[in-house]
Amino acid sequence: MIEYNKIETEKAILVGLARNAKLKAGVSNSLDELEQLAISAEANVIGRRIQVRGRPDPAYFVGRGLVAELKESLKENGGNCIIFDDSLSPAQQRNLEKELETKVIDRAILILDIFANRARTSAARLQVELAQLEYTLPRLTGAWVHFSRQYGGIGAKGPGETQLEIDRRQVRTKISHLKQRLKRLDVQRRTQRKRRQDQFKVALVGYTNAGKSTLFNRLTKAKVTTADMLFTTLDSTTRVMSSGYPCRVLFSDTVGFIKKLPHQLVESFKSTLEEVKLADLLLHVVDSSDPELTERAEQTRQVLEEIGAQSIPYLLIYNKVDLVPEHPNLELNSPTSFEISALGGLGIASLQAEIIAASGRYLQSKTGSKA
Numbered sequence: 079m080i081e082y083n084k085i086e087t088e089k090a091i092l093v094g095l096a097r098n099a100k101l102k103a104g105v106s107n108s109l110d111e112l113e114q115l116a117i118s119a120e121a122n123v124i125g126r127r128i129q130v131r132g133r134p135d136p137a138y139f140v141g142r143g144l145v146a147e148l149k150e151s152l153k154e155n156g157g158n159c160i161i162f163d164d165s166l167s168p169a170q171q172r173n174l175e176k177e178l179e180t181k182v183i184d185r186a187i188l189i190l191d192i193f194a195n196r197a198r199t200s201a202a203r204l205q206v207e208l209a210q211l212e213y214t215l216p217r218l219t220g221a222w223v224h225f226s227r228q229y230g231g232i233g234a235k236g237p238g239e240t241q242l243e244i245d246r247r248q249v250r251t252k253i254s255h256l257k258q259r260l261k262r263l264d265v266q267r268r269t270q271r272k273r274r275q276d277q278f279k280v281a282l283v284g285y286t287n288a289g290k291s292t293l294f295n296r297l298t299k300a301k302v303t304t305a306d307m308l309f310t311t312l313d314s315t316t317r318v319m320s321s322g323y324p325c326r327v328l329f330s331d332t333v334g335f336i337k338k339l340p341h342q343l344v345e346s347f348k349s350t351l352e353e354v355k356l357a358d359l360l361l362h363v364v365d366s367s368d369p370e371l372t373e374r375a376e377q378t379r380q381v382l383e384e385i386g387a388q389s390i391p392y393l394l395i396y397n398k399v400d401l402v403p404e405h406p407n408l409e410l411n412s413p414t415s416f417e418i419s420a421l422g423g424l425g426i427a428s429l430q431a432e433i434i435a436a437s438g439r440y441l442q443s444k445t446g447s448k449a
């Protein structure tokens with residue numbers, strides 16, 4: 079893993095940019111989420127700043143005045159890290175690190191770091207590492223990158239080559255190794271999936287912390303870890319249920335989505351997210367008590383689009399209704415919706431009845447097409 083991603087004992091200041099004063103409240107909510115992400119990565123947040131600015135500064139993302147203030151503030155409070163809510167260009171990150179003499183990261187790096195710490199299965203580890211390297215490649219400055227010498231040693235240095243070129247080449251070699259290993263895993267997965275062709279496939283999707291795993295456990299009597307924390311689940315878990323259903327029903331619990339999910343991560347998790355893409359029915363789980371409900375449901379739809387799963391029929395599941403007397407109604411092409419409490423069990427029976435009916439229709443279409 080790349081050392082600069084390690085941010086265990088960071089004392090960080092969060093920085094967000096609002097394009098105009100009206101957007102400040104939204105940016106503030108986004109920084110709340112960024113703070114949760116920072117805490118998940120075991121960093122301490124010692125301050126936050128929002129700058130109102132029409133467009134990002136090409137060299138420093140924020141204005142020079144704020145850069146000077148941040149430098150001062152880091153000194154005063156013993157801070158050693160700045161976390162930007164938006165993606166920085168490689169040049170911006172470099173300039174800021176030089177000017178502030180401290181580590182500068184962005185939301186994408188933070189998310190990648192959390193994924194790297196949480197990944198348990200070999201597939202998830204490989205996927206995260208690949209995403210980290212893909213994200214890092216254009217950002218290599220040579221100064222702070224040290225990765226294992228596993229693939230091709232330092233002795234490969236040719237005449238006239240700079241260290242940076244060697245680093246880049248080693249990263250590229252490592253990327254292609256990881257891709258090959260993932261490909262081999264994918265072949266195994268494909269064989270598994272073939273066996274599932276006759277099953278009705280239901281995948282749970284939604285924003286991180288919406289309660290997908292809690293619902294999955296309810297529906298399948300599984301014991302997947304659930305926690306009030308972002309990205310508890312990284313690997314998909316599947317369970318086949320048959321009792322009470324007209325055919326075998328395969329349920330998949332999957333990784334949650336988040337705002338500004340790094341593209342490289344979505345890309346490298348594509349094989350895990352195949353469970354979603356190949357599903358016959360999606361359960362889009364939303365947290366009814368979430369003040370950002372509408373925006374987050376929309377972000378989930380966007381990721382579904384990015385992985386090519388936007389046309390799969392879905393049920394909208396308003397979860398955690400025990401926490402709030404009412405919630406805003408989402409108008410996502412008005413799919414069938416359910417109000418449930420995955421934790422308390424409320425509304426589960428009618429949701430199950432709908433899944434039974436849908437799997438019945440699926441069975442009918444299968445046998446109908448065979449006849």
Ligand SMILES: Nc1nc2c(ncn2[C@@H]2O[C@H](COP(=O)(O)OP(=O)(O)OP(=O)(O)O)[C@@H](O)[C@H]2O)c(=O)[nH]1
Pocket residue numbers: 284285286287288289290291292293303304305306307308309310311312333334335397398399400401418419420421422
């Ligand atoms: N009050 C209440 N809490 C719930 C309900 N469903 C889930 N939770 C809680 O919400 C938190 C997140 O639940 P998870 O099931 O881990 O959520 P997830 O969507 O799988 O989250 P990630 O895997 O992190 O993306 C946990 O603390 C759950 O106990 C519910 O119906 N009511």
Ligand SMILES: [Mg+2]
Pocket residue numbers: 290291292303304310311332
């Ligand atoms: Mg989960």
